[in-house]
Amino acid sequence: MTQILAVAAGGAVGSVLRYLISLIPFLSSFPWSTLLVNMAGSFLLGLFFALAGSRITISQESHAFASIGLLGGFTTFSTFSHQTLSLWQAERFTIAGLNVVLNVALGLFAAWLGWRLGHVL
Secondary structure, eight states: OHHHHHHHHHHHHHHHHHHHHHTSOOSSSSOHHHHHHHHHHHHHHHHHHHHHHHTOOOOHHHHIIIIIIIHHHHSOHHHHHHHHHHHHHTTOHHHHHHHHHIIIIIHHHHHHHHHHHHHHO
16 A cells, blocks of 8 residues: 555656646747656656666665656656647648657667666766
């Protein structure tokens, strides 16, 4: 039960942080705030797993709070999917494709970078 509460608390914090970032005004119609939270979340999750796996010992509740709750609530695959579909339906095929490539490729790179940094620290 405590893990469930940890996930819920982390999810609340992560979702609010994501919402606050979505309020940042960008000058183009590209979904920059979604890309930003997905890159930051991927980096932090990679860093977290590297540190939690080798450098620090954390409880199951702390792990659930940080990885599933906080970073799971912070990042957003569903918003990314919806925004990409909306761009596609608006026949903005190049921007939709760019959104997919950037989120996937940069997300994987950010996770790897965080993981590498975690192993260096």
